[in-house]
Amino acid sequence: MPSAATLAEALEPVRADPSRSAILLDIDGTLAPIVRHADDAHVPESTRTALIAVANAYGVVACVSGRQATTARRIVSLGSIAYVGAHGSELLLPGGGGVELDREVAAWEDRVKRFAAQHYDDDLRRLRVRAEDKQAIAALHWRGAPDEDAAEDAVRTVAAAAEHAGLAVHWGRKVLEIRPPVEISKGRGIKRLLREHDLDVALYVGDDRTDIDAFTGLRELVEHGRLRQAVCVGVASDETPAELREQADVLVEGPPGVRGLLEALT
Numbered sequence: 003m004p005s006a007a008t009l010a011e012a013l014e015p016v017r018a019d020p021s022r023s024a025i026l027l028d029i030d031g032t033l034a035p036i037v038r039h040a041d042d043a044h045v046p047e048s049t050r051t052a053l054i055a056v057a058n059a060y061g062v063v064a065c066v067s068g069r070q071a072t073t074a075r076r077i078v079s080l081g082s083i084a085y086v087g088a089h090g091s092e093l094l095l096p097g098g099g100g101v102e103l104d105r106e107v108a109a110w111e112d113r114v115k116r117f118a119a120q121h122y123d124d125d126l127r128r129l130r131v132r133a134e135d136k137q138a139i140a141a142l143h144w145r146g147a148p149d150e151d152a153a154e155d156a157v158r159t160v161a162a163a164a165e166h167a168g169l170a171v172h173w174g175r176k177v178l179e180i181r182p183p184v185e186i187s188k189g190r191g192i193k194r195l196l197r198e199h200d201l202d203v204a205l206y207v208g209d210d211r212t213d214i215d216a217f218t219g220l221r222e223l224v225e226h227g228r229l230r231q232a233v234c235v236g237v238a239s240d241e242t243p244a245e246l247r248e249q250a251d252v253l254v255e256g257p258p259g260v261r262g263l264l265e266a267l268t
């Protein structure tokens with residue numbers, strides 16, 4: 003684990019000129035501690051307070067989540083920042099506008115929904131696998147099922163059927179997502195969010211595989227001269243993918259570490 007000094011060093015370029023920096027944060031496992039039921043996730047008040055101070059000081063602040071953008075905004079409960087939802091395919095800007103959903107993704111919504119309705123059967127219900135409907139993405143969660151191994155096995159059978167049906171699958175923290183077979187990535191969503199902004203530095207904080215795409219997206223913006231620097235922070239837990247640890251510039255310990263990072267930004 004990097005030392006506090008290393009984190010302070012990593013934050014230096016971001017803090018140098020907050021008005022020219024973006025702060026981009028994942029939600030589940032980053033701002034909100036992981037809980038058994040997705041509907042029960044929440045951002046602790048102390049973290050929210052630190053996030054409000056960051057939102058008031060930095061050029062761009064956004065949450066970048068696998069949740070739908072409106073769900074992300076409800077969980078974080080802050081209207082003055084942007085939300086990149088559904089792993090990059092939705093954009094919800096601060097203020098009164100609606101959600102912009104990627105058109106290519108939207109075109110698959112009916113097919114994904116039909117597949118999910120056909121395959122969320124009595125067997126999955128008996129195993130206490132929970133379905134989450136995210137418009138063009140269908141998620142199956144097995145965290146907290148009485149027999150998690152049996153539930154995961156049943157979910158793997160659905161994943162094979164989804165691939166056979168020409169859909170894409172993605173594995174997260176005890177969750178399978180059935181997705182349209184088109185590019186969906188947090189990196190792409192971030193590029194869409196930042197394209198209108200002239201910034202020097204962007205910091206991203208996340209805990210899961212999809213957050214590696216965000217790291218990659220920011221590093222590509224640096225390669226293309228759109229940013230001077232990207233700072234990629236991994237959130238460590240007993241479920242952290244090894245690849246995220248390898249790709250991160252620095253690690254913080256769980257959502258409490260993220261709160262500390264936010265406090266250090268102002």
Ligand SMILES: O=P(O)(O)OC[C@H]1O[C@H](O[C@H]2O[C@H](CO)[C@@H](O)[C@H](O)[C@H]2O)[C@H](O)[C@@H](O)[C@@H]1O
Nearest residue numbers: 029030036037038039040067068069145175177
């Ligand atoms: O990109 P994120 O904001 O990290 O969202 C990723 C997924 O988070 C949720 O699932 C995860 O968190 C749940 C609540 O703690 C937990 O029960 C589940 O096991 C985790 O996979 C959310 O339900 C998904 O839609 C998001 O894609």
